[in-house]
Amino acid sequence: xxxxxxxxxxxxxxxxxxxxxxxxxxxxxxxxxxxxxxxxxxxxxxxxxxxxxxxxxxxxxxxxxxxxxxxxxxxxxxxxxxxxxxxxxxxxxxxxxxxxxxxxxxxxxxxxxxxxxxxxxxxxxxxxxxxxxxxxxxxxxxxxxxxxxxxxxxxxxxxxxxxxxxxxxxxxxxxxxxxxxxxxxxxxxxxxxxxxxxxxxxxxxxxxxxxxxxxxxxxxxxxxxxxxxxxxxxxxxxxxxxxxxxxxxxxxxxxxxxxxxxxxxxxxxxxxxxxxxxxxxxxxxxxxxxxxxxxxxxxxxxxxxxxxxxxxxxxxxxxxxxxxxxxx
Numbered sequence: 332x333x334x335x336x337x338x339x340x341x342x343x344x345x346x347x348x349x350x351x352x353x354x355x356x357x358x359x360x361x362x363x364x365x366x367x368x369x370x371x372x373x374x375x376x377x378x379x380x381x382x383x384x385x386x387x388x389x390x391x392x393x394x395x396x397x398x399x400x401x402x403x404x405x406x407x408x409x410x411x412x413x414x415x416x417x418x419x420x421x422x423x424x425x426x427x428x429x430x431x432x433x434x435x436x437x438x439x440x441x442x443x444x445x446x447x448x449x450x451x452x453x454x455x456x457x458x459x460x461x462x463x464x465x466x467x468x469x470x471x472x473x474x475x476x477x478x479x480x481x482x483x484x485x486x487x488x489x490x491x492x493x494x495x496x497x498x499x500x501x502x503x504x505x506x507x508x509x510x511x512x513x514x515x516x517x518x519x520x521x522x523x524x525x526x527x528x529x530x531x532x533x534x535x536x537x538x539x540x541x542x543x544x545x546x547x548x549x550x551x552x553x554x555x556x557x558x559x560x561x562x563x564x565x566x567x568x569x570x571x572x573x574x575x576x577x578x579x580x581x582x583x584x585x586x587x588x589x590x591x592x593x594x595x596x597x598x599x600x601x602x603x604x605x606x607x608x609x610x611x612x613x614x615x616x617x618x619x620x621x622x623x624x625x626x627x628x629x630x631x632x633x634x635x636x637x638x639x640x641x642x643x644x645x646x647x648x649x650x651x652x653x654x655x656x657x658x659x
Contacts, residue, residue, distance in 0.1 A: 363451070363452040363453060363454070363479075363480070364451060364452060364453035364478070364479050364480030364646070364648065368453055368646065371453070371454075371456070371640070371644065371645070371646060372638040372639065372640045372645065373638055373639030373640045374638065374639065375636065375637070375638050376636075376637055376638070377627070377634040377635065377636055377637070378634065378635050378637055379632055379633070379634055380633050380634075380635055381631065381632075381633060382395040382396070382628075382631065382633055384633065384635075386635060387626065387633065387635065388576060388577065388624060389430075390430045390431050390576035390577065390578040391555050391576070391577050391578065391624065391626060393425065393430055393578070394553075394555055394577075394578045394579070394580070394583075395553060395555070395628065395633070399583075400425045400426070400430075401425070402423050402424060402425050402430065402431070402578070402579075402583070402587050403423075403424050403425075403587075403590070404421055404422065404423070404424070404587070404590070404591045404592055405421070405422030405423070405424045405429060406422070407419050407420060407421045407422060407435075407592075409437060410616075412613045412614070412615055412616040413468075413613050413614060413655075414439075414442060415438065415439030415441070415442035415443060416436070416437075416438055416439070416442075416443065416468065416613060417436070417437040417438075418435065418436055418437075418611065418613075418616060418618070419435045419437070420432050420433070420434060420435065421433040421435055421572075421591070421593075423574075423576075423578060423579075423587070430576065430578050431574055431575060431576040431578040431579070432574070432575045432576070433572045433573070433574050433575075434572060434573045434574075434575060434609055434618065434620055435570060435571075435572045435593075436469055436570065436571045436572070436611060436653075437564070437568050437569070437570050438469070438512075438568060438569045438570075438571070438653060439568055440507065440510065440511050440512035440567070440568070440569055441510050441511075441656075442655070442656055443468070443653050443654065443655060443656060444507065444653070444654050444655075444656050445505075445507035445512050445531055445569070445651060445652070445653055446488070446489060446507075446531050446651070446652045446653075446654065447473060447486055447487060447488050447505075447507075447531040447532060447533045447649075447650075447651055448473075448488055448649070448650050448651075448652060449476070449480075449481065449482055449486065449488060449493055449648060449649055449650075450480070450646075450647075450648055450650075451476070451479060451480035451481045451648055452480060453480045453646040453648060454646065455646055455647060455648070455650075456608070456644035456645055456646050456647055457470060457608040457609075457610050457619065457621065457644065457647060458644050460610070460647065460650055460652075461610055461612070464652055464654075466654050466655070466658040467610075467612070467652040467653065467654050468611065468612055468613050468653055468654060468655060469571065469609075469610070469611050469612075469652065469653035470608075470609070470610040470650055470651075470652050470653075471559050471571055471573060471601070471607075471608070471609050471610075471650065471651050472559050472601060472602055472606045472607050472608060472647050472649060472650055472651075473533050473535075473601055473602065473647075473649035473650050473651045474486065474533040474534060474535035474601055474602060474649055475535065475602050475649070476602070476648040476649050480646075480648040481493070481494070481648075482494030482495075482533075482649060483495070484498060484500065484533065484534035484535060484536075485498050485500065485504075485522050485526070485532075485534045486532060486533050486534065486649075487506075487526055487529055487530060487531050487532040487533075488531060489530060489531065490530045494534075498522065498534065500517045500521075500522045500534045500536075501517055501518055501536075502517055502518075502534075502535065502536035502537050502538045502547070502599070503515060503516055503517055503534075503535060503536065503537075503538040503597070503599040504517055504522050504525045504526070504532055504533065504534045504535070504599075505532060505533045505535065505561050505599055505651070506525060506526065506528075506529035506531070506532040507529060507530065507531045507532070508528055508529045508530045508531070509530070510656075512563075512569045513563060514561065514562070514563050514597045514598070514599050516538060516541050516542055516547075516597065517534070517538075518538075518541075522534050533601075533649070533651065535599050535600060535601050535602075536599075536600065537549060537581060537585075537600055538597070538598070538599055538600075539560060539562075539581070539584060539585040539588055539598040539599065539600050540562070540585060540588055540589055540595055540596070540597055540598040541597060542596065542597050544589075544596075545589075546582070546585035546586060546589055547585070548581045548582040548585045550582070551580075551582045552580045552581060552582060552628075553580050553628035554580055554581070554626070554627055554628060555577040555578070555579070555580060555624065555625070555626045555628065556577050556603035556604045556607070556624060556625040556626070557573065557574055557575075557576070557577050557603055557604060557605070557607035557622035557623070557624050557625070558572075558573070558574045558577075558579055558581075558584055558600070558603045558607060559571070559572070559573045559574075559600075559601040559602070559603060559607045559609070560572050560584070560588070560598050560599060560600050560601060561598070561599050561601065561651065562588070562593070562595045562596075562597060562598035562599070563595070563596055563597050563598075564593060564594045564595055564596060565594045565596055566594075570593060570595065570598075571651070571653075573607055573608075573609040573620060573622070574607070575620065576624070577624035577625065577626065581600060584600075585598075601651070602649065603625065604622065604624070604625035604636065605622050605623050605624070605625060605636065605638075605645045606622065606645050606646070606647050607622040608620055608621055608622050608645070608647060621644065621645075622645070624636075
């Protein structure tokens with residue numbers, strides 16, 4: 332065997348060892364979710380930029396400006412598309428112009444059932460969830476997940492417990508069962524107690540609005556992202572909302588919801604960022620929204636989340652779905 336051939340095979344062997352070693356490390360760290368995140372979007376990385384960088388959306392640049400902008404709700408109206416299911420878009424206004432929009436759904440839990448779901452492999456984005464759940468009239472991202480795509484907080488999915496068994500929850504939990512849905516404040520009860528009687532549930536944080544009518548976001552932040560929240564209004568209807576832009580850090584979202592005309596009695600934040608997608612499929616109304624924004628802000632430094640495949644449909648390991656009662 333010639334020297335050139337030996338060098339070639341040695342190089343191939345080194346490459347295989349490196350690839351196999353990297354694959355073993357990735358599997359040990361993130362299992363199938365890690366491989367699918369690379370397959371779907373080429374992985375994820377952060378870039379450091381300034382607050383006025385044009386790679387941020389105009390809404391994000393405005394949010395990071397000084398003085399801090401104050402947002403108010405613009406005019407909106409509910410539209411009942413099917414009995415017990417209403418939709419709307421709530422304008423977010425600053426200085427007389429619209430800077431963001433909250434995609435709203437108002438649902439009567441007596442007519443619709445809520446299901447918490449997990450797909451840890453990382454192969455399910457909003458498009459794939461639509462395909463496997465043709466009867467779901469609403470699909471949004473749910474609570475937090477770990478590096479392997481499994482629930483990072485306690486969860487019930489159709490009566491099956493998931494996520495950590497030992498978890499100190501002090502914020503809130505969404506629960507649903509036969510003919511009801513609700514949000515519970517966990518500052519005075521355990522999540523195990525709150526789960527009783529529910530068939531679907533997700534512990535999440537922070538509690539944006541508490542039953543005392545006050546905001547419950549413990550830390551002021553400038554972390555910006557597309558947001559998803561679930562809430563209950565004064566008539567016992569569940570409201571699920573998703574922001575189209577990344578204008579709000581969590582504390583300002585809580586303040587906005589408190590002052591809004593939505594008549595919210597309690598509201599719970601779900602996970603945010605590019606996973607905060609929303610699908611609505613009703614008779615006579617269709618909505619599909621793909622999220623894309625997340626930025627960590629530390630003083631004057633902004634770290635913007637990026638990924639190589641810009642057209643990627645992000646995986647959603649945790650989702651909350653809504654179905655007509657009787658369709659399940």
